[in-house]
Amino acid sequence: MIKRAHFSALCLFLTLSGCQSASNNQSNSLTDSTVNVNADINGTVLAADSLTLDLAKLKVDGAFASPQTIRVADDPVFHSAKTYRALPLRALLEKYTTLKTLDPAQTQIVFECEDGYSPSMPLSMVLDKKAYLAVSDADAPTGQDWVVAKKNGETKKVAPFYVVYTDVPTTAHDYKWPYNLARISLVSAAKEFAAIYPHDDDTMVRGFGLFQRNCGICHALNGVGGQMGPELNYPKSVTEYWRSTADLKAFVKAPTSYRHNCKMPAVKYLSDNELDEIMWYLQYMAGHKVKG
Ligand code: HEC
Known part of the structure; x- marks a missing residue:
């Protein structure tokens, strides 16, 4: 609850x-x-x-x-x-x-x-x-x-x-x-937010907020969120099939350096620290999958 x-x-x-x-x-x-x-x-x-x-x-x-x-x-x-x-x-x-x-x-x-x-x-x-x-x-x-x-x-x-x-x-x-x-x-x-709120880990709340604000408008986790970009958690979390969170962070900052004509706009306004918080939250969510 x-x-x-x-x-x-x-x-x-x-x-x-x-x-x-x-x-x-x-x-x-x-x-x-x-x-x-x-x-x-x-x-x-x-x-x-x-x-x-x-x-x-x-x-x-x-x-x-x-x-x-x-x-x-x-x-x-x-x-x-x-x-x-x-x-x-x-x-x-x-x-x-x-x-x-x-x-x-x-x-x-x-x-x-x-x-x-x-x-x-x-x-x-x-x-x-x-x-x-x-x-x-x-x-x-x-x-x-x-x-x-x-x-x-x-x-x-x-x-x-x-x-x-x-x-x-x-x-x-x-x-x-x-x-x-x-x-x-x-x-x-x-x-x-029931399916995406970090109920059992207070240290993830900041990452959750950052994700909601900056990513959730286009991406769903466990089926909750925008549909403009792909779902990032279910059935497989991006943190499970991308080689490293360093790669994920670099992608978020400059999507077209990974994918030609990528439809995702570069996220330029987040600090490295904030991106880390988002990555930790995504890793946490990989252990909290719910069919959305
Ligand atoms: C304006 C909408 C939008 C926002 C905001 C956005 N994305 Fe995306 N994202 C997309 C789209 C569209 C794609 C698919 C890109 C493609 O392959 O052409 C994508 C792709 C991705 C992928 C690759 C997924 C895969 O399966 O390889 C990751 C990871 C990702 N986004 C993470 C994020 C994170 C983290 C944030 C917030 C910091 C974010 N995105 C913000 C639209 C967005």
Whole structure:
């Protein structure tokens, strides 16, 4: 059983990354998914981990019919002031769940992007701010819902949905802005992390936090995490088939020096010490496999 105190501490570790979706042409299978709200006989919404909002489906159902116009002073994806048609995220979540019955600090909000990028953060962070689900770009040419964002010659597909804030500065790195968004889920932090939290070794908690923040957005361990990169623990941990952790570290710092045209971006902002903590955590996880 995971101690509550652990998860309060854990939440501090978590940051959220914007969905990276440069040159994303992937199709997605939105058509057959549904909005899952596990309601009991009286219609009350049960545990948080039962809620997934499929945004494309909600749009078809008319849930976004009356958006308001909001202005973001400094948009981190477009690098300019922007105007969106958007819905307050809190109101949207309140419509489909009994937010009052949830402990926002123990609940994770998970954003799933079309390309498999899957950042998450404590729900409390979102509820504390003026967060919006942008459903279209009010600055786009007439007849168009969105324009493609460009950065350093790369293009980013922002459609179909984008989470923005009107009161979070771009310097607040804990708040990231998922674009190219397909689904939003609320899950209990305990459930989300049960398979990857180092329950029996406190010295691994730092490595766990570092992994979550820097790698888990793209990689799963025991099936928990992003799908943009490969699963790294189950059935075989990367620490079991890579020759050494020195090689693994070197790969993480410069993937293309190992694999030509490697799709993983170089991780340049972690210190050697931090990478060691991640490696120790990965080795620890090799001894804690669970089928995800
Ligand atoms: C933006 C997404 C992204 C992030 C962030 C990311 N990776 Fe990756 N990673 C990938 C992708 C995509 C691949 C597959 C690369 C390929 O082979 O083209 C990959 C491959 C790998 C591999 C090789 C797997 C194998 O089976 O050989 C390892 C190891 C790895 N990543 C570790 C990490 C670690 C550790 C971090 C955090 C410090 C990290 N990655 C952060 C996307 C990411």
